[in-house]
Amino acid sequence: xxxxxxxxxxxxxxxxxxxxxxxxxxxxxxxxxxxxxxxxxxxxxxxxxxxxxxxxxxxxxxxxxxxxxxxxxxxxxxxxxxxxxxxxxxxxxxxxxxxxxxxxxxxxxxxxxxxxxxxxxxxxxxxxxxxxxxxxxxxxxxxxxxxxxxxxxxxxxxxxxxxxxxxxxxxxxxxxxxxxxxxxxxxxxxxxxxxxxxxxxxxxxxxxxxxxxxxxxxxxxxxxxxxxxxxxxxxxxxxxxxxxxxxxxxxxxxxxxxxxxxxxxxxxxxxxxxxxxxxxxxxxxxxxxxxxxxxxxxxxxxxxxxxxxxxxxxxxxxxxxxxxxxxxxxxxxxxxxxxxxxxxxxxxxxxxxxxxxxx
Numbered sequence: 001x002x003x004x005x006x007x008x009x010x011x012x013x014x015x016x017x018x019x020x021x022x023x024x025x026x027x028x029x030x031x032x033x034x035x036x037x038x039x040x041x042x043x044x045x046x047x048x049x050x051x052x053x054x055x056x057x058x059x060x061x062x063x064x065x066x067x068x069x070x071x072x073x074x075x076x077x078x079x080x081x082x083x084x085x086x087x088x089x090x091x092x093x094x095x096x097x098x099x100x101x102x103x104x105x106x107x108x109x110x111x112x113x114x115x116x117x118x119x120x121x122x123x124x125x126x127x128x129x130x131x132x133x134x135x136x137x138x139x140x141x142x143x144x145x146x147x148x149x150x151x152x153x154x155x156x157x158x159x160x161x162x163x164x165x166x167x168x169x170x171x172x173x174x175x176x177x178x179x180x181x182x183x184x185x186x187x188x189x190x191x192x193x194x195x196x197x198x199x200x201x202x203x204x205x206x207x208x209x210x211x212x213x214x215x216x217x218x219x220x221x222x223x224x225x226x227x228x229x230x231x232x233x234x235x236x237x238x239x240x241x242x243x244x245x246x247x248x249x250x251x252x253x254x255x256x257x258x259x260x261x262x263x264x265x266x267x268x269x270x271x272x273x274x275x276x277x278x279x280x281x282x283x284x285x286x287x288x289x290x291x292x293x294x295x296x297x298x299x300x301x302x303x304x305x306x307x308x309x310x311x312x313x314x315x316x317x318x319x320x321x322x323x324x325x326x327x328x329x330x331x332x333x334x335x336x337x338x339x340x341x342x343x344x345x346x347x348x349x350x351x352x353x354x355x356x357x358x359x
Contacts, residue, residue, distance in 0.1 A: 027210070027230055028072045028098040028107070030057055031263060031285065031305045033252050034236075034359040035318050035341035038076040038094040038113055040252070041208040041234065042135030043192035045115040046080035046090020049356050050314070050345035053078050061322070061337035070100045070337075078113065082352055086119035094137075103149050106180075111139030111188065117354070122196070129355045130195045135208075137188035143217050144180035184215035184227075194357050200246060202357035203237040228257030238269075238358055245270050248281065248358055261289040267307060269358070281309035287322075303336050316343040 030036045036057045037044035055076045063069035078092030092113035099106055115135035122129030156163055190208030197203075210230040218225035236250030249266035265285030271278065285305035307320035322336030348354075 027254075027256065028059075028096070029254065029261075030059055030072070030074070030339060030341075031287070031303075031320050031322055031337070032057065032307060032318050032339050032341045033234075033263065034248075034250060035309075035316065035343060036074055036076070037359065038078060038092050038111075038137075039074055039096060041190040041192060041206050041232065042111075042113050042137040042188050043115055043133045043190035043206055043208065045078045045092040045113040045135050046088060046117060047115075047131075047133060047192065047194075047354075047356050048078075048080075048345050049348070049354060051079065051348040051352055052346050054342075054344045056342040057339065058341075059337055059339045068101055068104060070098075072096065072098045080117070080348075080352070080354065088117040088354060090115045090117065103146055106144040106146075107141070108144075109139060109141040109186065111137040111186070113137045122355070128196060128198070131193070131354075133192045133194075135190045135192070137186075139186050139188075140183055141186050141215065141217075142180055142183050143219075144178060145219065146178045179219045181217045181219055184217065185213065186210075186215050186227075187212040190232075196355050196357065199240045201238055201240055204357050204359075205235045207231070207233045228259070230254060230256040236357075236359065244272055248283075250359070259290070261287065263287050263305070265305070267309065271311075277311075277313040279311040281307075281311070283307050285320075309341075314345050314347065316345075317341070318343075 030039070033040050036055060037047065037053075038055070039057075053076075055074075057072075057074040059070075059072040061070040061072075074094065074096045076092060076094035078090055080088050080090040082088050090113075092115075093111070094113065095108075095110040097106070097108050113135060114137075115133050117131050117133045120130040120132055157167075188208060188210045189212060190206060192204060192206035194202065194204035208231075210232065211227045212229060214226040214229060216224065217227050232252065232254050234250065234252045236248065238246050238248050240246040246269050247266050248269055251262060251264035253262040254260070263285055265283055267281040267283035269279055269281045271280075283306075285307060287303045287305065289302055302325060303322040304325055305320055305322050307318065309316055309318040318339070318341035320339045322338070324336040
């Protein structure tokens with residue numbers, strides 16, 4: 001277990017590094033990032049114990065504050081095949097749709113993924129495996145805004161003290177306009193290393209870069225607005241306490257332009273031998289971000305995340321709830337966001353099996 005102890009030390013140091021950055025605006029992301037693997041890192045394409053995997057995610061945020069909450073939907077599929085003695089290639093597809101506010105502001109993205117899994121040590125009959133994975137994604141995206149749901153000062157009638165949505169809004173786009181950016185090409189890349197040890201212990205560390213080409217997302221023809229590159233770092237593993245109980249700690253840090261956010265914590269996992277293919281996970285996570293608009297750039301804890309996952313044979317079903325903290329607690333009574341995740345892993349034949357960590 002000396003190698004495992006060293007791995008945990010590296011994880012501790014690396015986790016501290018993730019707290020250095022700054023936050024304003026970011027791509028949408030999930031509190032259950034471990035249940036949205038391909039959205040998190042292209043190198044996680046094919047990193048599962050089965051033949052193929054299907055993942056679905058849904059996030060609902062600010063429903064306690066606004067009439068139209070922010071909603072994010074994601075879906076992914078990936079499949080893996082062996083090449084050579086111990087290496088694998090994997091391919092996948094993932095899509096994300098984000099709907100924010102009453103306007104609404106819409107974001108749609110779809111990607112094709114590919115990864116190469118290089119086995120550094122071990123084989124499918126042993127637990128002491130090490131893999132290094134590189135992944136790439138290429139996809140398309142588009143942003144849109146519906147002006148028909150917005151009103152401006154020109155449309156306010158002081159006589160009736162009401163808004164006349166049929167009146168001209170005095171803006172560049174008309175009252176019934178739906179504007180969108182051009183369809184843009186987007187590239188992502190990532191790396192992941194993981195090691196498996198005795199007694200179901202594991203360690204992984206990875207990173208990814210998103211929007212490598214800085215795609216143009218402006219609604220205006222004569223304006224330039226590029227999507228910031230996003231740099232993501234992740235580290236985690238499994239710490240066994242007994243044959244039945246273990247801890248799955250993890251931390252993820254996201255840097256995008258002037259923005260920074262991190263989620264850290266862990267889920268306890270319990271599985272009784274009598275339950276066969278059944279296991280329960282539960283844990284608490286914290287989110288740290290830079291609250292530029294309220295604290296002049298100080299870091300704060302905007303939410304505490306309570307999570308649970310039910311493992312039933314080939315399925316993982318997850319639910320989490322963000323409890324608003326800090327400056328968000330009072331106006332929302334602590335009510336933040338909830339997420340639902342679903343993962344199905346189809347069993348692989350003996351030759352196609354890969355020992356992978358639990359995320």
